[in-house]
Amino acid sequence: MSILVNKHTRVILQGGDGGAGPGCSAAWRAGGRAGRACIVAGVPYGPTQDMPAGVPLFASVREARAESGATASVICVPPMFAARAIEEALDAELELVICLTEGAPEEPMRRVRQRVREQGTRLLDRSCGLVTPGEIHIGPLAGQALRRGRIGVVSRSAALASLAAGQLAGYGLGESTVVGLGEPGGCGLGTLDVLRLFDQDPGTDAVLLAGSLDARADADCAHWVQRHMRKPVVVFGQGSDALPAGLPSTRNPAAMGDLVAAAVEPQWLPFD
Numbered sequence: 001m002s003i004l005v006n007k008h009t010r011v012i013l014q015g016g017d018g019g020a021g022p023g024c025s026a027a028w029r030a031g032g033r034a035g036r037a038c039i040v041a042g043v044p045y046g047p048t049q050d051m052p053a054g055v056p057l058f059a060s061v062r063e064a065r066a067e068s069g070a071t072a073s074v075i076c077v078p079p080m081f082a083a084r085a086i087e088e089a090l091d092a093e094l095e096l097v098i099c100l101t102e103g104a105p106e107e108p109m110r111r112v113r114q115r116v117r118e119q120g121t122r123l124l125d126r127s128c129g130l131v132t133p134g135e136i137h138i139g140p141l142a143g144q145a146l147r148r149g150r151i152g153v154v155s156r157s158a159a160l161a162s163l164a165a166g167q168l169a170g171y172g173l174g175e176s177t178v179v180g181l182g183e184p185g186g187c188g189l190g191t192l193d194v195l196r197l198f199d200q201d202p203g204t205d206a207v208l209l210a211g212s213l214d215a216r217a218d219a220d221c222a223h224w225v226q227r228h229m230r231k232p233v234v235v236f237g238q239g240s241d242a243l244p245a246g247l248p249s250t251r252n253p254a255a256m257g258d259l260v261a262a263a264v265e266p267q268w269l270p271f272d
Contacts, residue, residue: 001203002177002203004179004197005038005072005136009071009136010072012043012064012073013055014042014074036052039074040069042058043064045077061073061092062092065093065094070094071096073096077101082104083109093119097121097188098130098138100140124188124189125182127158129141131146132148132176133174133175133178134147134148141158141162145166149168149173151173151208153165154191154209156182157211160211164208168261195229196224205264208233208256234247234250235247236252
């Protein structure tokens with residue numbers, strides 16, 4: 001199984017795939033065919049030629065959802081439109097919103113934070129990405145090394161997530177879902193939220209945190225993992241010591257695969 005997205009997820013593209021916002025073009029190149037295949041509707045925020053060919057276009061997210069049955073949206077718009085686009089997705093009561101746009105003005109994003117908290121919509125924002133290998137690929141996470149499996153991967157770095165996947169493949173391991181969290185200070189899901197989802201997922205046997213967070217987030221995660229997490233959590237980090245304390249950890253980026261393999265029961269090698 002997976003968390004947040006799978007092959008049945010139907011996605012609205014808000015904006016365009018041709019570089020409407022910083023990082024968006026690279027994100028869709030990374031997602032390739034697997035990124036575009038999940039899109040069932042589009043809402044332009046500029047030239048319609050930036051939308052993938054053959055995608056039905058609509059004047060609003062609410063209309064796009066009603067016609068397509070989509071449950072998620074991907075936002076790829078210029079920074080000045082990011083808050084408005086997220087609010088449109090919230091108005092349409094979508095379950096998941098993934099905002100690839102970076103550099104949105106802070107003032108309107110404060111309003112978005114409040115709405116996200118009140119409404120309970122799941123949001124990933126600021127340089128994020130989300131991949132269930134072999135099923136759906138959204139955002140700037142390189143897909144070459146990814147393979148279907150039972151290890152959850154969480155990172156703020158697309159490069160680290162890709163490096164980890166390559167190492168896991170060497171042990172016959174793959175990923176249930178790879179979650180690329182946005183930059184610190186965003187208003188979306190945090191590491192602790194994602195850990196809770198992986199803990200509940202019957203298709204995930206262990207979780208790799210590839211890269212440290214800030215000290216407060218590390219401490220909160222360590223507290224929760226040690227008291228509530230039912231699955232192994234291993235950590236690569238070169239920052240705060242709060243999260244690795246009491247958990248299998250390494251400061252060597254080349255040892256992530258070794259650490260995960262040591263934590264996983266032998267019967268899960270390789271994934272069947």
